[in-house]
Amino acid sequence: MRPKPAAGGTRGPWPKKRQLFGEHRRNLMSIHSMLSAAALACFLLMAGCTSVNEAGKTAPAKAEKAEKAEKPAKKGIFSFRVKTDKPAVSYKIGEPVVFTVELCEDGEPAEAGKLISWERRGDDGVVEKGEAKSGAPVKVVTKGTKPGFIRLSVKAADADGSALKNGSRAVTVTSGAAVEPGRLPVAPEPKDFDAFWERQKERVRAVPMKELERVPVDCRAKGVVCYDVKVSAPGGKPMSGYLCMPENAKPKSLPVTVVYFGYGVYPIGKNDGMAKDRIVLSVNAHGFLNGQPKEYYSELSKGELKGYAFDRKENEDPETTYFNGMMLRLIRSLEYAKSLPEWDGKNLTVQGHSQGGMQAGIAAGLDGDVTEAVLNQPWMCDIGGAAMGHLRGTWHIRPTEALKYYDTIYHMRRYDGKVKLMAGLGDYVCPPSGMAVIYEEAKGPKEIVYTQSAGHNGNPSGEKFTLTAEAAE
Template sequence: MKVFRWMMTAALLGGVAAQAEVPELTALVPEAKEYELIGKLNPKEWGARGYAVDRSEALSGDLKRIGYLLKLTDKADKVSWVFTSMDAFTQVPGLAGVPSPESEVFQTYVSNLEVFSNVDGVKTGKFEKGNIEIWGRNYGGKNIKGIPGATDKFDFGDQVMPGGNYGSFQVHNYLEKQTVFAFNKFTANDSCDLGIGNSPAGNPDWTFTSSARNYKNAELFIVGKFDNLKVSEVVALNPANVLLTGVTDKDPLAYRLGETMTFTLTADLKGQKPTGDYFIKWTRTGDDGRKESGQGKVSDQPVVVRTSLDRPGFVRIYATLADKSGRTVRKLNARKQMEPVFFDGGAAVEPEKLTGTPEPEDFDAFWDKQKVKLAAMPLKFTMDKKSAPDAKVEVYAVTIDCPGPRPVTGYLTIPAGAGDKSLPATVRFDGYGMRSGRDFAPKGGPGNRIDFHINAHGYELGRDADYYREFGESIKSNGQGYAFDPKQNADPETAYFNGMALRVMRALQFVKQLPQWNGKELVAAGGSQGGLQTIWAAGLDPDVTRALPGIPWCCDLGGAKNFQRLSAGWRIGYQKSMDYYDPINFAKRIRCMVEVPRAGLGDYTCPPSGVAVFYNNLKCPKKITWYQGSTHGYVPPNPQKIVRESK
């Protein structure tokens, strides 16, 4: 447990402190006196480290002015800076800092704006008004507040969205049509948006610029002027091992229509007794469109949430731990990023009754046509043998000709000396994005089977980081990440998924012609986008004998539009053309054993309703393991697992 001792001599005597100075500020702006440091952070490290200094819980009094000093050091060691201050827009010091998605939104005018800066073009001086855009959510460019001079692109008048975590921390001098400073895309670290004045390229408020990579260092100071300042000793909560858990009063997949679902939410502080109060803030959403929210103080008693659902479908409970200022408590996750202390889970009413959007009438004819294209191109390939530390396994870099924009590329491992028709085989598929900054050959592989791991794109193997970065940019379409462009997706023949699916089928053809394959066992496996490809593999190739699609992506893409189901996560926009690639339609054609090793009740990248529709459509032997409290990328410690199985 950390104990911060910010108390000064006067505080020890009577609880009221003389105001200090912030030397980094007064060195640049000598007239900026009597400001107290509230917090300090490096925006380039915020997503991984959070605050370097956070005094917000230690300070109290009448907050009169709030100020921000941003210092940026470029790669040539040139320092640019801006200090801006305004009449206080909140009396809670913690809310003057970087917001979380659940924090209060500040989209308002501020009075008596002052600006000091050494950056050319930044208007300095005193201004009657300015405006701020401080929130932790996604946002659009529409000038929803009617800020004078703002446009409907990202500038000093934008629109807060109900979800997401992109984040905006901006101060604007709208009288001069100018952004004073901006820090956006909070969790992106070195790729966050960061700048002083209007951005010289792209959006004036720096949105989508990823401009932090242009700076060697960055410092953001949050300061305040107080009347009747008190500086207290604070016993701070160390969130490193704090857990927020949720359980239901029965099997979460066994509720009936209208039956009360009881969720018990518990925050385990691991014996810590911090100075301030903490709260569990929760939101209930679901496939019925209802939304409710509330909070309860962390104490010896858990927080209980009761709800129900009057139709087959899922309810989602999302809860976070918050301090008395309403700020979400964050901790470092396994990916070395700061994330909320949270629970994201749910329950369902009669999920076995869920159905999806009807498939296209020509679904089989469409895929027969794709197979004809595949058959028209001879199966030609190269196998470049790589050195492997494990002499018992041979490693090959493989390139296979394939219809579409690019070939199949991936790494093949075969146990050394394997005889003809002696080995089972597995084909593995990747999740969204690129496998890594570089694509390295594996050092070994399984000693008892053929393993072929392909990437989703057919890029060249063994190239440097610049190649993969440029390749990632080249496959974007109309400013959208690959597979997300609605214009490209309007025709199933031009959709990005078309080439990906052809490569899946070609990879299976390649493995089946290897002399070492036993002709009996062919496994397809992958997670997320890899789960999607696994389902394609099993649905399009009857020789697949087992499919292992973990957290399968893109199930029931039409669920939100056609059934009003909850779809709050990162999903491709629905068009009828996408029905040709939806796993729910391939499910009916799969004859081998399908096991979904993980499906998250809090995964809204792959909403549980869509995964349930996919599972329901399977007419083969099947098994699925649901994880309570699991999101797309997170599995809680010792999770509750709910297994459904059908032979």
């Protein structure tokens, strides 16, 4: 299915037409200074203003020496501004891709004298490099030779060649562009993919679902109740998380959103602010205790959960990888959410960022009752892509055939509900190529938002490029 071009604005959260546009967001700074009475009088005189004397006659306003308003001192915060000559995800093979790169200081073009170096890499395997000096925008012109993404990495240095820094952090940016991203190839999935996951569901069903704990806990949102919950699951650890909903919710009255979290060992949030009009189940990935002192999580991160999911031996078998237990608890979390009497029986959303986006994507593929999936820079997409030349960063799990059972792409191609994707054009923890494939293969109403110069932690001020399409017929 090829998305249709947009005709006008969006209609509701799931437009029926495709859009491609850039949104410009700028941070505005306001400077407030107080004028003394003398300075104000001088200003009035210069402007030709008059004042009225005691006799009612007009007389020229008396000029007093004005104090010079001092310009605010520079903070010396450097950053890069990167733009493309057209929407960054709209290029064709062989078409010139023009990046304009500008080094800024405190949001304004930096003075001449700084050194700028750039490197272009891409899913097409092409590598190009160049250098320039600050003082004027730098043009980087390239082109893509096959479908995929172009990554532009830029850094700055002082005149002596030492890295330019904001405090201890080097001034860098990673930006990007896409060349016919809808045509990216994907490695084949395991032949027994569906059979494997049916066996995992059977393992979950073999453990009767039982709510082990529901303990009331404090929450900030007014009119919301929140509980620390634990539910039985296979593998020796419970499904653990927070359950929040409006007070006095009636049976079959509320949609449910299940929230999953990013990589790491830390106390999860309750997300009670989301629960004013819905049930929210926030699930920790590990089945550990919620709301504990930081020492509890620190000890786990140094011990049992140190470097979890990266063990090469565990990752040789799809049932011994750390992800297996995580996904068994995920399956149980969906069963539990649907068992709640307050659920309306119709609306089930899954969402998450990074590892949480991976979990949400797998949940959508495994449970046919999911109606909406919100995946923010999901992890573990396109596991076999590196062997096909697709770019990735330095922080990644070594691919194995066993890990392909956990590829977010393969799960999402089995899902036909609404999907919303967020991708960073500078994110190579979770490269945008994986999200592009999910978008292309999605069967339901879909939207993907690419953000320029956004790494894995995002970039709120980055230019946005949005694609939308209606459901496949």
